[in-house]
Amino acid sequence: MNEERYILFDQYLQGEMTADEKTAFEKQLSENLELAAELETFKEMHLQLENKFQHEQEREAFRENLTKISDKHFNKTKPKVVLLKPWYYVAAASAAVLFGLFFFNYNQNPVFSDYNNPEHAAFTERSTADETLKEAEIFYNKKKYNKAIPFFETILQKNKTPEIQFFYGVSLLEESNFVKAEAVFNELKSGNSVYKEKAVWYLALSKLKQKDYKGCKEILQTISQDYEDYDEVELLLDQLD
Amino acid sequence: MGKSKIHPDQIYIEGLAANDSAVIQSIYKKYVPKVVLFIMNNSGDKDQAQDVVQEIMILLFNQAKAKSLQLTCPFDAYFFLLCKRKWLNELKKTANQGVTIQEDIVSMNESALELIAHTEEFDQKQELFDTMFQKLGEKCQELLKLSFSLQSMEEVAEKLNVTYGYVRKKKSLCIGQLTQWIQETKNFKSLKNN
Numbered sequence: 001m002n003e004e005r006y007i008l009f010d011q012y013l014q015g016e017m018t019a020d021e022k023t024a025f026e027k028q029l030s031e032n033l034e035l036a037a038e039l040e041t042f043k044e045m046h047l048q049l050e051n052k053f054q055h056e057q058e059r060e061a062f063r064e065n066l067t068k069i070s071d072k073h074f075n076k077t078k079p080k081v082v083l084l085k086p087w088y089y090v091a092a093a094s095a096a097v098l099f100g101l102f103f104f105n106y107n108q109n110p111v112f113s114d115y116n117n118p119e120h121a122a123f124t125e126r127s128t129a130d131e132t133l134k135e136a137e138i139f140y141n142k143k144k145y146n147k148a149i150p151f152f153e154t155i156l157q158k159n160k161t162p163e164i165q166f167f168y169g170v171s172l173l174e175e176s177n178f179v180k181a182e183a184v185f186n187e188l189k190s191g192n193s194v195y196k197e198k199a200v201w202y203l204a205l206s207k208l209k210q211k212d213y214k215g216c217k218e219i220l221q222t223i224s225q226d227y228e229d230y231d232e233v234e235l236l237l238d239q240l241d
Numbered sequence: 242m243g244k245s246k247i248h249p250d251q252i253y254i255e256g257l258a259a260n261d262s263a264v265i266q267s268i269y270k271k272y273v274p275k276v277v278l279f280i281m282n283n284s285g286d287k288d289q290a291q292d293v294v295q296e297i298m299i300l301l302f303n304q305a306k307a308k309s310l311q312l313t314c315p316f317d318a319y320f321f322l323l324c325k326r327k328w329l330n331e332l333k334k335t336a337n338q339g340v341t342i343q344e345d346i347v348s349m350n351e352s353a354l355e356l357i358a359h360t361e362e363f364d365q366k367q368e369l370f371d372t373m374f375q376k377l378g379e380k381c382q383e384l385l386k387l388s389f390s391l392q393s394m395e396e397v398a399e400k401l402n403v404t405y406g407y408v409r410k411k412k413s414l415c416i417g418q419l420t421q422w423i424q425e426t427k428n429f430k431s432l433k434n435n
Contacts, residue, residue, distance in 0.1 A: 002417075041423050044423070045419045049385055051306060052389070053385075059303070061260055063299065
């Protein structure tokens with residue numbers, strides 16, 4: 001390694017040369033292309049080092065924040081013990097698929113599996129004593145819908161709540177039990193619970209799974225623009241056109 | 242590049258540099274799904290898509306911080322093509338057979354392509370630099386780290402319990418070593434291209 005050369009570079013860049021030294025060095029640079037190229041690389045190393053170390057803390061903070069946002073977007077948040085707000089998860093997951101389909105119009109019909117992101121259920125926090133509910137939740141979250149269905153039915157006989165009805169409906173749809181599923185969603189649709197509009201969305205998905213694209217579209221068109229995930233509805237409509 | 246007009250989407254770049262969560266979230270919401278779908282349609286899975294996106298985001302952060310990223314085209318096209326090219330390169334690395342890359346160059350304007358070339362060059366330079374930096378001895382690495390994070394070389398000398406003259410000389414030589422390696426790589430590359 002040409003040690004002298006690099007020490008000279010440093011002195012030059014730090015402005016530590018005398019006027020004479022500087023003139024001589026610059027004359028050398030103009031005559032020696034290799035020397036000039038190496039000085040450029042030497043300067044580039046300074047920039048790289050500055051960039052590497054001066055923003056180190058900011059970079060760490062950015063990475064951390066990015067990972068958090070990314071994991072949330074890709075639905076990787078660890079299941080919390082507290083009651084989840086299921087729509088946030090399904091919204092993120094289905095938005096991913098729907099947006100994608102929107103941009104990639106392959107002129108083919110959308111398929112149910114692309115939109116199928118059943119949300120996580122978390123009932124047990126409120127009634128930890130209820131074994132049936134717990135079983136239902138476990139099977140449901142493990143996507144063993146055929147096993148979850150009888151548990152939901154037992155619960156509904158005792159206590160009919162829109163929430164359980166809704167997850168029952170989703171399970172039925174997953175098992176392609178369209179008649180029953182649609183009956184459940186229709187009941188929710190005519191009710192006034194928070195599941196009202198979501199049920200309509202699932203009715204559309206049911207049509208989609210049955211490849212009834214016209215029916216799917218007709219139902220989607222009935223969803224009000226105030227619906228919380230209306231952009232997804234819009235995108236699916238676009239895909240159906 | 243300086244001549245071209247800066248696109249209003251530059252706000253995304255500034256937002257990344259400022260670690261603005263709202264901006265990062267809106268990029269994920271608006272532009273990432275398209276990338277995910279592309280990767281999943283091209284022999285990848287969701288996890289791989291997540292990684293590719295994250296790497297590109299960090300690259301953009303670094304480039305923005307180095308003040309060398311001025312968007313002259315819509316963010317959408319720029320971001321998507323960067324991710325896409327990154328993924329296809331990953332595929333090429335692992336695949337036995339060559340992967341056909343379908344470039345939708347027709348739909349891209351010149352400034353977008355120029356910008357992507359610029360970003361990829363930035364990435365390659367940084368990667369090369371990082372590789373070389375790792376080759377340095379521990380002492381050089383430590384000294385350079387302190388030299389570029391502390392305020393003055395006097396502080397560096399104090400921290401390392403050596404003289405000012407020593408750290409100054411050592412710093413020049415450590416950067417010199419990096420310079421030499423990088424210069425060799427550059428010369429080798431231009432030899433190959435000629």
